[in-house]
Amino acid sequence: xxxxxxxxxxxxxxxxxxxxxxxxxxxxxxxxxxxxxxxxxxxxxxxxxxxxxxxxxxxxxxxxxxxxxxxxxxxxxxxxxxxxxxxxxxxxxxxxxxxxxxxxxxxxxxxxxxxxxxxxxxxxxxxxxxxxxxxxxxxxxxxxxxxxxxxxxxxxxxxxxxxxxxxxxxxxxxxxxxxxxxxxxxxxxxxxxxxxxxxxxxxxxxxxxxxxxxxxxxxxxxxxxxxxxxxxxxxxxxxxxxxxxxxxxxxxxxxxxxxxxxxxxxxxxxxxxxxxx
Numbered sequence: 657x658x659x660x661x662x663x664x665x666x667x668x669x670x671x672x673x674x675x676x677x678x679x680x681x682x683x684x685x686x687x688x689x690x691x692x693x694x695x696x697x698x699x700x701x702x703x704x705x706x707x708x709x710x711x712x713x714x715x716x717x718x719x720x721x722x723x724x725x726x727x728x729x730x731x732x733x734x735x736x737x738x739x740x741x742x743x744x745x746x747x748x749x750x751x752x753x754x755x756x757x758x759x760x761x762x763x764x765x766x767x768x769x770x771x772x773x774x775x776x777x778x779x780x781x782x783x784x785x786x787x788x789x790x791x792x793x794x795x796x797x798x799x800x801x802x803x804x805x806x807x808x809x810x811x812x813x814x815x816x817x818x819x820x821x822x823x824x825x826x827x828x829x830x831x832x833x834x835x836x837x838x839x840x841x842x843x844x845x846x847x848x849x850x851x852x853x854x855x856x857x858x859x860x861x862x863x864x865x866x867x868x869x870x871x872x873x874x875x876x877x878x879x880x881x882x883x884x885x886x887x888x889x890x891x892x893x894x895x896x897x898x899x900x901x902x903x904x905x906x907x908x909x910x911x912x913x914x915x916x917x918x919x920x921x922x923x924x925x926x927x928x929x930x931x932x933x
Contacts, residue, residue: 661748663772663930664703664741667694668734670756670778676706678755678892685908689892690755692914700923702930703747707737722831726838727761734765742769749930753777756866756891763847773854773929775922778866778891781848781873785812785840788827800824812840845877854929855881858918860889862898882925889915 667690673681678690694704709730734752741750751773754762759779766774780787785808792804800823807817807828814837820828828836848855855878859871868885875883890896895915896906906912 661746662701662703663749663751663926664705664744664747665697665751665753665775665926665930666734666737666741666762667704667706668752668754668758668762669706669709670758674756676708680907683907686910687892687894687907687912688910689894689914693753693893696914696919697923697926700927702923702926704753705737705741709733723834725835727835727842728838730761731764734761735769738765738769738771742771751775751926751930754779755893756780760842760844760847763844763851764842766853767847767850771853773856773926774851775925776848776855776857776871776874777893778859778863779844779857779870779874780866781845781870781877783840783843784836787870811836814841845873848874848878848881851878854925856884856922856925857881858884858886858922860886860891860893860915860918862888862896862903863891864898864900864903865891882921884918884921886915886918889918893918 669676669678669690676690677686677688679686679688690706694706697704710733738750738752741747749772752762752766752771753775754760755777756779759776762774763776789805789808793801796804800821803821804824807820807824810817811833816830816833817828857871857874859866859868861868871883871885875881888895888897890903890906892907893914894906894912896902
């Protein structure tokens with residue numbers, strides 16, 4: 657039995673079909689990154705709650721139709737989980753850890769529900785539209801790149817695109833456009849500026865999905881934040897070289913442990929700002 661009430665952390669997973677353990681339904685195998693994170697926190701005496709977001713894993717039946725889904729739907733869900741934890745008398749304090757897109761969700765939610773600390777793990781600083789633009793610019797043939805730019809620009813103006821070329825349908829199909837239009841105006845570097853609680857930003861330098869420059873953008877906008885650039889840590893918080901083959905393999909390897917260099921300062925930050933009562 658704990659004599660003191662432990663603090664609790666809400667862990668928010670990233671984008672797409674990523675479940676509460678950090679595993680994507682779109683990939684073979686599991687990496688269990690967020691489950692491992694919860695286990696490390698438990699060893700340190702910090703409770704945590706992870707959840708499958710709407711339409712994913714055990715929450716798939718709560719999913720809205722794609723046409724009705726908005727970024728703010730996920731934010732409201734995070735706020736509800738936070739209110740639940742704050743009202744739970746078993747815990748001494750509440751913090752948020754958001755991973756990847758979950759970083760942005762958490763950033764928005766804690767503006768409306770007061771918590772003791774906020775942590776961004778591999779979170780973007782720019783808008784999703786800008787990141788998408790950068791990622792696709794070098795990968796698409798010139799003609800398709802031009803079409804992509806026209807579609808992105810129109811969606812950024814909150815205007816639906818009726819005709820989408822077949823190669824870009826997976827990204828911009830009409831049913832997903834309302835969600836994209838709700839997401840694109842959000843600039844994390846502007847949102848993090850509004851936070852008044854202690855903030856920590858963690859980013860690995862072998863992350864193939866989110867660049868170190870994104871973490872620096874967040875830190876510049878929130879100068880009081882702790883910024884930790886972790887050498888050799890990838891997007892799923894494991895020690896993996898920049899080699900693309902090893903990176904891809906790591907997303908489906910449950911035997912890779914969490915990066916220990918990252919865990920220590922994270923636990924220190926949480927303990928400092930979530931003192932037990």
